[in-house]
Amino acid sequence: MTDTSATTIPAADLPSAATVDTAAATDAPGSRTMTASVLQAAHELTVEQVPVPAIGPRQVLVRIAAVGVCGSDVHYFHEGRIGSFVVESPLILGHEASGVIVEVGSEVSAERVGERVSIEPQHPCRRCRFCKAGQYNLCEHIEFYATPPIHGAFADFAVIDDDFAHAVPDSISFDAAALMEPLSVGIWSCRKAGVGPGSSVLIAGAGPIGIVTAQVARAFGATDIVVSDPVAERRDVALRYGAHRGIDPINEEIPDAAFDAFIDASGSPIAVKQGIRALRSAGTAVLVGMGADEVSLPVSTIQNRELVVTGVFRYANTWPTAIALVEAGLVDLDALVTGHFGLTEVEEALESAAKPATLKSMVVPAT
Numbered sequence: 001m002t003d004t005s006a007t008t009i010p011a012a013d014l015p016s017a018a019t020v021d022t023a024a025a026t027d028a029p030g031s032r033t034m035t036a037s038v039l040q041a042a043h044e045l046t047v048e049q050v051p052v053p054a055i056g057p058r059q060v061l062v063r064i065a066a067v068g069v070c071g072s073d074v075h076y077f078h079e080g081r082i083g084s085f086v087v088e089s090p091l092i093l094g095h096e097a098s099g100v101i102v103e104v105g106s107e108v109s110a111e112r113v114g115e116r117v118s119i120e121p122q123h124p125c126r127r128c129r130f131c132k133a134g135q136y137n138l139c140e141h142i143e144f145y146a147t148p149p150i151h152g153a154f155a156d157f158a159v160i161d162d163d164f165a166h167a168v169p170d171s172i173s174f175d176a177a178a179l180m181e182p183l184s185v186g187i188w189s190c191r192k193a194g195v196g197p198g199s200s201v202l203i204a205g206a207g208p209i210g211i212v213t214a215q216v217a218r219a220f221g222a223t224d225i226v227v228s229d230p231v232a233e234r235r236d237v238a239l240r241y242g243a244h245r246g247i248d249p250i251n252e253e254i255p256d257a258a259f260d261a262f263i264d265a266s267g268s269p270i271a272v273k274q275g276i277r278a279l280r281s282a283g284t285a286v287l288v289g290m291g292a293d294e295v296s297l298p299v300s301t302i303q304n305r306e307l308v309v310t311g312v313f314r315y316a317n318t319w320p321t322a323i324a325l326v327e328a329g330l331v332d333l334d335a336l337v338t339g340h341f342g343l344t345e346v347e348e349a350l351e352s353a354a355k356p357a358t359l360k361s362m363v364v365p366a367t
Helices: 022-026 071-079 174-178 180-193 208-219 232-240 269-277 299-304 319-327 343-352
Strands: 033-041 044-051 059-068 096-104 116-119 157-161 165-167 200-204 224-228 245-247 259-264 279-287 308-311 337-341 360-363
Touching: 033 343, 044 343, 059 116, 059 174, 071 343, 096 157, 096 174, 096 180, 116 174, 116 180, 116 319, 165 319, 174 180, 180 208, 180 259, 180 279, 180 319, 200 208, 200 269, 208 224, 208 232, 208 319, 224 232, 224 269, 232 245, 259 269, 269 279, 269 299, 337 343, 343 360
Parallel strands: 200 224, 200 259, 224 245, 259 279, 279 308, 337 360
Antiparallel strands: 033 044, 059 096, 059 157, 059 360, 096 116, 116 165
């Protein structure tokens, strides 16, 4: 049940800085229903009227302005599952989200109503050993947008903990505010890879994650950033946004023992093996892309060079850095957007991800 002492905002009192239609994007919920795109099963989406989610004392209700389409959304749409996460009941997809706070819980300052925010789409328990160690992305009881059975943001409204609704300045668009989520993956990946001033980095995959990771690596001071991708158009984009060189892994050799860090944003087993062999001694490989559940690895190379091979599971404590990088002009997220779709066009948005020219499709509920 919604907290009866919650504070809401009338549409007329909203700030005018929004980059989407203000009335459509920021009205407080009059009735307690909203429009949402709902995944019923693999390849089956419906547009429905569903209840507006209730908020707790330390939560806020956000009128969604923009949501990026992620590879995980595409996997759920096509396969109905990702590993052990299975869609067993209707699910609202979408976790890369931004919007405007229209209602706050009883323990949240009413001054936050009307605030433009980027949503960090997770709700950790804050009590397990991982949460207490600051590794809340590994929380044993975490609830994450669009991961069954937790609903996401392909809807008019979404609820999030107040401290995971990160304020963004008017200079940052709603699209860019939503894409703080994939940017956070790039930040977390570069942190885990130890990327810093003077680093050499190989990135496999020039999709959205690969592109933002290249931008982050440059912002962190890397001086040799190479992006490997078989699609020439995507390599060209990588060169415009962070990469120093592009490699076609099908027709060109990946240099051996040439990099301090390797970040896989492709999910390709071949790319993973090539990337590990491309690492210098004491280098680090970070596996980000969603691919096969099991792959063979060049174990002798890992042993003889004392390489570190690790994975990425979301992120923790990245939003302040993400917002600062975008505000400073060191990362360009708006340039990644290649299309906008309404809630009735979510299937089209999901299918667009397979097109080589698509980098990031955005769902805009107000459309």
